[in-house]
Amino acid sequence: MIENRPLMTFITHLVLVLGVAMIALPIWITLVAASHDEIRMLQAPIPLWPGTHFVENLKQTLFGAGFSGDQTPVWRMMFNSLVMAMMISVGKIAISLISAFAIVYFKFPFRMGFFWMIFITLMLPVEVRILPTFEVVANLGLLNSYWGLSIPLIASATATFMFRQVFLTIPDEMLESARIDGAGPMRFFWDILIPLSRTNIAALFVILFIYGWNQYLWPLLITTDTDMTTIVMSIKQMLESAEQTPQWNIIMMTAFLAMLPPILVVVGMQKLFVQGLTETDK
Amino acid sequence: MLKRVHFPSSPLPYLLVAPQIIITLVFFMWPASQALYQSLLIEDAFGLSTEFVWFENFTALVEDEQYLSTFWRTAVFSSLVAFLSMSVALILAGFADRVVKGATTYRTLLIWPYAVAPVLAGALWVFMFNPTLGIFPYFLEMVGIKWNHYLNGRQAMGLVIGAAAWKQVAYNFLFYLAAMQSIPRSIIEAAAIDGAGPVRRFWTQVMPLISPTTFFLVVVNVVYAFFETFGIIHVVTQGGPANATTILVYKVFNDGFVGLDLGGSAAQSVILMVIVIVMTVVQFRYVEKKVEY
Numbered sequence: 001m002i003e004n005r006p007l008m009t010f011i012t013h014l015v016l017v018l019g020v021a022m023i024a025l026p027i028w029i030t031l032v033a034a035s036h037d038e039i040r041m042l043q044a045p046i047p048l049w050p051g052t053h054f055v056e057n058l059k060q061t062l063f064g065a066g067f068s069g070d071q072t073p074v075w076r077m078m079f080n081s082l083v084m085a086m087m088i089s090v091g092k093i094a095i096s097l098i099s100a101f102a103i104v105y106f107k108f109p110f111r112m113g114f115f116w117m118i119f120i121t122l123m124l125p126v127e128v129r130i131l132p133t134f135e136v137v138a139n140l141g142l143l144n145s146y147w148g149l150s151i152p153l154i155a156s157a158t159a160t161f162m163f164r165q166v167f168l169t170i171p172d173e174m175l176e177s178a179r180i181d182g183a184g185p186m187r188f189f190w191d192i193l194i195p196l197s198r199t200n201i202a203a204l205f206v207i208l209f210i211y212g213w214n215q216y217l218w219p220l221l222i223t224t225d226t227d228m229t230t231i232v233m234s235i236k237q238m239l240e241s242a243e244q245t246p247q248w249n250i251i252m253m254t255a256f257l258a259m260l261p262p263i264l265v266v267v268g269m270q271k272l273f274v275q276g277l278t279e280t281d282k
Numbered sequence: 283m284l285k286r287v288h289f290p291s292s293p294l295p296y297l298l299v300a301p302q303i304i305i306t307l308v309f310f311m312w313p314a315s316q317a318l319y320q321s322l323l324i325e326d327a328f329g330l331s332t333e334f335v336w337f338e339n340f341t342a343l344v345e346d347e348q349y350l351s352t353f354w355r356t357a358v359f360s361s362l363v364a365f366l367s368m369s370v371a372l373i374l375a376g377f378a379d380r381v382v383k384g385a386t387t388y389r390t391l392l393i394w395p396y397a398v399a400p401v402l403a404g405a406l407w408v409f410m411f412n413p414t415l416g417i418f419p420y421f422l423e424m425v426g427i428k429w430n431h432y433l434n435g436r437q438a439m440g441l442v443i444g445a446a447a448w449k450q451v452a453y454n455f456l457f458y459l460a461a462m463q464s465i466p467r468s469i470i471e472a473a474a475i476d477g478a479g480p481v482r483r484f485w486t487q488v489m490p491l492i493s494p495t496t497f498f499l500v501v502v503n504v505v506y507a508f509f510e511t512f513g514i515i516h517v518v519t520q521g522g523p524a525n526a527t528t529i530l531v532y533k534v535f536n537d538g539f540v541g542l543d544l545g546g547s548a549a550q551s552v553i554l555m556v557i558v559i560v561m562t563v564v565q566f567r568y569v570e571k572k573v574e575y
Contacts, residue, residue, distance in 0.1 A: 003474055012377045019374045020391045023451060026406040029417060033409065045420050095301040102298035108291050114299050121310045129555075131538045131547060132313035132320070155305040175288075185289045214399035216513040217535070235405045236517050248409070255405050262397035267390060274456060277396075 027259075033252035034058075041248040053249065061253040074254055077231040080146075081213055082261075084230060087150035088212035089205050096159035097201075101189055103160075104167040105175070121157045134221055144225040153218060159204060162279055166197045203276030206269050210262045231258040314555065320548035339549035348525070349533070349550075356529040359443060360507030366447040368499055371454030376484055378455075379462040389459065396452040400445075401513030407445035408518045431519065435526025438519045442527050445518060446511045454499055461495040462488060501565045508557070530554060 029048075033041060036051035062075045102108075103115055133152055142148030170193070178188045194201075219230045235258060238251045266273050289295075321339055343349045378388050395403070411418050411431060419429035431438040465488065473483050512531050515521060521528035521536060528536070534554060538547030 005480075008380075008480060012380050015377045016374065016381065016388050019370070019377075020388065023392055023395060023448070026403075026410060026448065029410055030406055042415070044415065046415055046417055048417065095305070098298040099302040102295035105288050106291065106295035106298075107288050108295045111295075114303055117306055117311070118302060121306050129310070129313040129317055129551060130535065131544065131551070132316035133309055135316070136308060136313055151305065152309040155302055155310060160302065185292075185294055210397050214397075214402075216399060216401045217516075221539070232399045232401060235401055239405060239408065239517060246415075248415070251405075252409065255402055259398045259402050262399075263394050266394050266397040270390060270393070273393075274460075277453075277456065278460065 027256075030252045030256050033248050034256050036249055038247055038249055042246060046248075057249050057253045061250050061257065072226045072229055072234075074231060074234075074257060076227065077229050077234050078257065078261075080149075080228060081230040081232060081258075083146050084149045084215065084219070085209050085212035087146060088153050088215075089208035091150060091154040092156050092159050092208050093201055093204060095154065096156060096163050097194075097197075098189075100160050100163035100167055101193060104164055105185070105188075118155075118157050118160050121155050130217065130221070137222055143222050144228050146228075148222050149215075149219055149228070149230075150212070153212070153215065159208070162200065162204060163197065165279075166200050167193065170196055199272070199275070200279065202269075203272045203279060205276075206265055206273045207276040209265055213262050234258075317548045317551045317555070320544055321552045322545075323548075324545045339545045340553075342546065343549055343553070352525075352528055352530055352533050355527075356508065359439070359446075359511075359527075359529055360504050362443050363446045363450065363507040363511070364500060364503035366443065367450035368454050368496070368503060370447070371451045371458050374451070375455050375458035375462055376488065378459055379488075380480070385459075389456070392455050393452045395449050396456075398449055399513060400449060400510055401517050403445045403449040404442075404514035404517040407441060407448070407514075411441055431523075433523055435523050438523060438527050442511070442515055442518055445514050446507060449514075450503060450506055454503070457495055457499055458492065461492040465491050498565070501561060505558070505561055508554075530557075 029046075032047055032050050034057055035054035036047055037053045037056075040047065040051065063073055099114075099118065103111060137143060137148045137152060140148075142151070174192055174196075175188065178192055183191070214232055215230070216232055219228075220233045220236070223229060223233075231254065235251070235255055238254060242248065242251055322336055323334055324338065374392060378385055378392075381388060398406075410416050411429060413419050413430040413432065416429075422429045429437060431441045469487060469491075470483060473487055478486065508529070509531055511529070512535065515527055515529065515532050516535075519527040521532050530550065531554065534547055534550045537543045537550065541547075
């Protein structure tokens with residue numbers, strides 16, 4: 001702090017605390033709603049203070065017969081989301097690592113052509129090319145499968161760019177000495193490049209995990225089998241059925257469970273998260 | 283770009299780029315070209331015959347009042363989302379930058395909404411504003427405002443903007459705080475010695491010095507509001523009431539998957555692609571260059 005102004009310090013903390021409260025309010029209301037029973041959640045001013053049914057609701061949501069006749073229990077949806085998020089993040093990292101390696105460390109015909117082809121994917125979010133992509137996946141018979149959920153989202157220019165950037169900062173002497181010692185390309189890749197970019201890989205993983213877990217439109221389109229439902233997309237169906245049978249305690253518990261894993265990742269790995277965010281976007 | 287020292291040419295690099303190139307071709311290039319091709323066709327309602335019509339789909343869109351008003355609505359929506367979330371983030375970051383102890387605690391408490399999926403942000407907000415049960419309509423009723431976003435288009439728009447901006451504050455806060463913390467303390471101290479108070483220093487020094495970040499965030503936030511808010515709109519209003527919250531991305535989805543107007547939807551996709559490409563180019567060309575100060 002530059003000057004000592006007690007009043008200013010007070011205002012600073014006041015504004016920040018208000019900001020935190022404002023940001024946290026929706027999740028507080030979610031938690032409160034998830035901790036009351038069904039009847040209480042139907043009375044007009046809904047409670048603002050937690051109730052006593054949290055564990056009970058948690059059990060019913062995770063393992064219960066599911067939501068108003070829906071056969072899929074929420075643990076199964078969370079498992080689907082986990083598989084999808086892991087496939088997307090591991091897949092993206094793997095294919096970006098090797099393609100960046102090829103582009104930075106090899107000279108071969110059409111190198112720049114490949115580079116531009118990857119670059120262009122940066123420009124086309126899945127929402128924009130949604131219909132034809134859906135057709136491709138349907139023709140390949142990948143509807144209602146983990147492959148169909150993850151592969152179309154795997155190609156990513158940002159990850160390739162980031163690894164290219166990382167590899168370019170690695171001194172040339174590394175490669176020279178590795179080659180003098182007789183290491184081939186793959187040996188160099190595994191024993192030198194991968195260990196050197198370990199933190200970048202971890203940081204990227206954090207970002208991609210959140211990206212994968214939070215996918216909504218794509219799973220919504222390509223899964224019709226309720227066993228393949230992901231938890232994020234299930235919210236929509238629950239809110240729709242809430243118009244007939246409002247079980248707000250269960251809906252809000254599901255919403256809470258849907259955001260818990262990515263929030264834990266962000267808060268628990270904050271340093272890697274911040275690094276990943278600033279590296280991939282800038 | 284290429285390392286000065288590199289491996290000799292061999293089939294290996296082709297194998298290494300192959301997975302990414304194959305996925306790019308199958309899931310990006312091919313669908314994008316299909317969208318381009320389809321945007322030049324008109325299919326009848328039963329999908330029995332298609333006719334090649336050149337740019338008829340596009341001219342139909344340009345003449346369609348509804349499409350034009352969607353365009354305008356999207357512009358209003360995304361600028362309000364960007365403005366709201368960026369200004370809240372700027373204020374919070376400005377104060378957090380002053381905190382000596384506990385800055386990281388505040389950061390932790392402010393960044394987690396980044397992890398919340400847009401559709402979940404929408405679900406939380408739609409619950410808070412549920413006309414019969416929600417906590418906000420209850421309080422608004424006390425001051426004489428009747429809240430029902432299922433009937434009132436303006437309220438629906440306000441709700442969608444609120445949810446979208448709420449989620450994005452975390453991201454903007456993080457970048458603003460990082461930018462402010464990278465300003466050399468000596469500059470700020472020199473101004474303090476010259477007698478500039480905190481508010482004056484913020485406007486005349488901090489704001490100009492973080493202008494590159496502001497520019498970067500404008501682009502990112504507009505892209506976010508254009509595309510990623512689909513989930514929020516789908517869960518909160520479904521584009522209604524009476525299209526009051528239908529933005530471009532939602533219309534592409536709605537016309538294509540619900541209305542089954544494939545040609546029209548594809549033409550809209552192509553227009554969106556052009557918008558994305560322009561924004562990406564702008565971002566790449568100008569973000570790296572320093573904004574004048």
